[in-house]
Amino acid sequence: MRDLDLTTLRLFVAVCETGNMARAGEQANIVGSAISKRLAQLENQLGTPLLIRKRHGVVPTVAGQTVLEHARAMLDGAARIERDMASHNAGAHGQVRVFASVSTMTEFMANDVAAFLKMPSHRTIQVDLEERLSPDVVAGVRDGMASIGVCWDAVDLGVLQSLPYCSDHLCVVVPESHPLTGRRSVRFGETLDYEHVSLPINSALQLMYQRAAARVGRTLVHRIVVSNFEVALHVIAADLAIGLIPKEVAARSTASRGLCMVPLDEPWAERRFVMCMRDEKALSPAAQKLVEHLAQTGRRRSVPA
The missing domain is CATH 3.40.190.290 (D-Maltodextrin-Binding Protein; domain 2)
Structure with a gap:
């Protein structure tokens, strides 16, 4: 199979969201017939119909729904690359993406990450901190969407490595x-x-x-x-x-x-919370510094006053 084209996937998502090729074409500044041709090529490439043509528009097939989900993830990943490189060119020499559970975001993470970023030695580091449910934290780290996850240790971490954080x-x-x-x-x-x-x-x-x-x-x-x-x-x-x-x-x-x-x-x-990652030794230098900071902060917090 040839590599999937992001432009075509972007048009496919637009068609699914608007339910109409003409409206999707207006958004993308491209004629509807050109979109139709691209999507026909995509269906041929994947070997299955992706859209059901109806009188007043189109809806995705079951296979189309699956492609839609993956297309959104791929486009999101491409957007993240563009954003990270823009940050890098602007002087942010290290980007770390972190998924954290609702509890840790509410209680600890925001303040701990803020303290980390205020350190002069970390002025060129950027941290993207996103709130997720604990199972989604694990899935995100496992699938490479985040470098570090912070979640409850009662969740099945699978093959991920973990370090203590707080309780x-x-x-x-x-x-x-x-x-x-x-x-x-x-x-x-x-x-x-x-x-x-x-x-x-x-x-x-x-x-x-x-x-x-x-x-x-x-x-x-x-x-x-x-x-x-x-x-x-x-x-x-x-x-x-x-x-x-x-x-x-x-x-x-x-x-x-x-x-x-x-x-x-x-x-x-x-409840005990942990930091999880695919391979601690493979983390970027910026991610390693953040993990060390969070581990130290968690240990200090656990010591009775």
Whole structure:
């Protein structure tokens, strides 16, 4: 098979997104007939129809949906190369792409990376920091989309290497008027009498909660699903639900929001986070410096004051 042409793939994506070759042509400043010819050549090259022609436009076939997904990834990769080289030419001599889980982004990563970049010796380093769910962090590093991943160590890392980073402690956050307020601790099963605010159901944390609920023969009831802990705290403050939140996050605003933290009495309440990579020795010098900084910062944080 000949190499796939990025211009053709870009046009294919545009056609799928607009559902119309003429509109895609207007966006790309190319006539619809030229797009049609290119896409016919792409179908011939791949050996399968990619589009279904309808009266008022086109839709991708099942094979077309698969190509669309890969095309978007390839175009995104090409855009990243262009952006990284532009940064390099502008003086950023080291680029490091990091995928981090929601928890670590909220609690530690942003501040730790900012401290790293403020060091004079790192002024020519650029860090691209993106928030992902823990399973997506692992997949991104495995597939080469990021040099470093930071995620919960309960996630299956597969063949990836890992180093310790930091840890947090889950607690139950409730409004001051809630029946659990004032308890010295609470078991997870006791929280299942109440509706929860939850992170996305495919996140590692929510999957663990569902398994823990199943072990005690109960079901975790989601009142509302949110994208991060900060929004979860707003929901709890509105007395819509309770939530399991890292105390490192909740402690910053519970008093001002009229919330209470109750320690969670479970062996899994302490979560450990790791940095993962395909091969530590193969990391770029900039990525190695960042890993060393994060490891040192994590060790200092774990030492009791």
